[in-house]
Amino acid sequence: MKPHHLTISPNSTRSFTAKREILPDINSWWHYHEEIELIYFKKGSGTQFVGDNIRNFKSGDVVLVGSNLPHYWQFSERDKESEIEVYVVHFNKNFWGKDFLYLPENLEISRVIEKSKRGIQIEDNFDNCLTKSIIQVIESQGPKKIINLIEVLLEISKCMKAQILVSLGFRANFQESERDRMQAIYNYTLKNYSQKISLDKIANEAKMSRTSFCKFFKLRTGKTYSEFVNEIRIGNACKMLIEKRMTVKEICFESGFLNFSSFHQCFKEITGQTPLKYQKSYN
Missing domain, CATH: 2.60.120.810 (Jelly Rolls)
Structure with missing residues (x-):
């Protein structure tokens, strides 16, 4: 973005x-x-x-x-x-x-x-x-x-x-062409994170080859694209867990994860807590 x-x-x-x-x-x-x-x-x-x-x-x-x-x-x-x-x-x-x-x-x-x-x-x-x-x-x-x-x-x-909040490797001084690519990447990801996003698809949105995209994104953000998408998905899951309008399994699939096991593991890696423990902390 x-x-x-x-x-x-x-x-x-x-x-x-x-x-x-x-x-x-x-x-x-x-x-x-x-x-x-x-x-x-x-x-x-x-x-x-x-x-x-x-x-x-x-x-x-x-x-x-x-x-x-x-x-x-x-x-x-x-x-x-x-x-x-x-x-x-x-x-x-x-x-x-x-x-x-x-x-x-x-x-x-x-x-x-x-x-x-x-x-x-x-x-x-x-x-x-x-x-x-x-x-x-x-x-x-x-x-x-x-x-x-x-x-x-x-x-x-x-x-x-x-x-x-921000990692030591983050670069805020993008060139204009880099900003346009980041805008395309952010916009597409925010609209589609609840679905499966292939590297080929997001690389196409950034008008780059798959290999070039992976190198570009990691260099500019300090993380892989899959890590970036999962952070957005877990952030959305945290919000829904607090709202308590869905079950944990429903939140898992609504956030874009294809199975509960990967959701549970990813949630704990990012937040340091299981989904249920996170939800209970807001009771």
């Missing part, structure tokens, strides 16, 4: 943007921007794409996405039909002055911004100091707005359950 460069509209009365969103189709494509993005999903769930990482997101999750790191949140069909509640902050690394992050007192803030280049996710945040501070960034005015953002970054820096 080709990441589109998104320009965050400047505002002469604000040094950074902070807003509350209730529509699930805001910036609903793979994009990137120079500003660092902080997002808190108070209400909403679906599948997230950050760099080469694919996983489900849900209410209570907080994500910090670094400058020019491609990302995209695809809300579930259920959420597309209802109102969501998401808090989003965009800020330039040096909006507070180019020397601010080099002050010795700001070492922890500097470190968390550096880590954000690979994306940071913190799950299951409900009415804690982190989420309250994020909401205050949006609602406050004047110097308090900046102070609250600093508080958020400090909370993230000391959070023990923060997860790094």
Whole structure:
């Protein structure tokens, strides 16, 4: 998928943007921007794409996405039909002055911004100091707005359950021709992951030979295409397990797996849990 460069509209009365969103189709494509993005999903769930990482997101999750790191949140069909509640902050690394992050007192803030280049996710945040501070960034005015953002970054820096999302080998600086190929690959995969996708078919979508495609995809993403597809399938399965509208076996086939054994093995490899144990953890 080709990441589109998104320009965050400047505002002469604000040094950074902070807003509350209730529509699930805001910036609903793979994009990137120079500003660092902080997002808190108070209400909403679906599948997230950050760099080469694919996983489900849900209410209570907080994500910090670094400058020019491609990302995209695809809300579930259920959420597309209802109102969501998401808090989003965009800020330039040096909006507070180019020397601010080099002050010795700001070492922890500097470190968390550096880590954000690979994306940071913190799950299951409900009415804690982190989420309250994020909401205050949006609602406050004047110097308090900046102070609250600093508080958020400090909370993230000391959070023990923060997860790094993107692999070390991920390349965000694709050439234009590579972006077009990645766009074709992502688009086709997202539409057809619930079916069997042959290497010949996806290579044809990318306008490459099968051998060239395998080398290209592994070099650009750090993973094989089958690993990539399985991550999407398991991300979809996680979402359906939480929703509890189908049995585990039904979810297995709905997600694109041809047998329960391979689904069970793949699910455990990616999540570290069996499907049933994962589902029970959300009871």
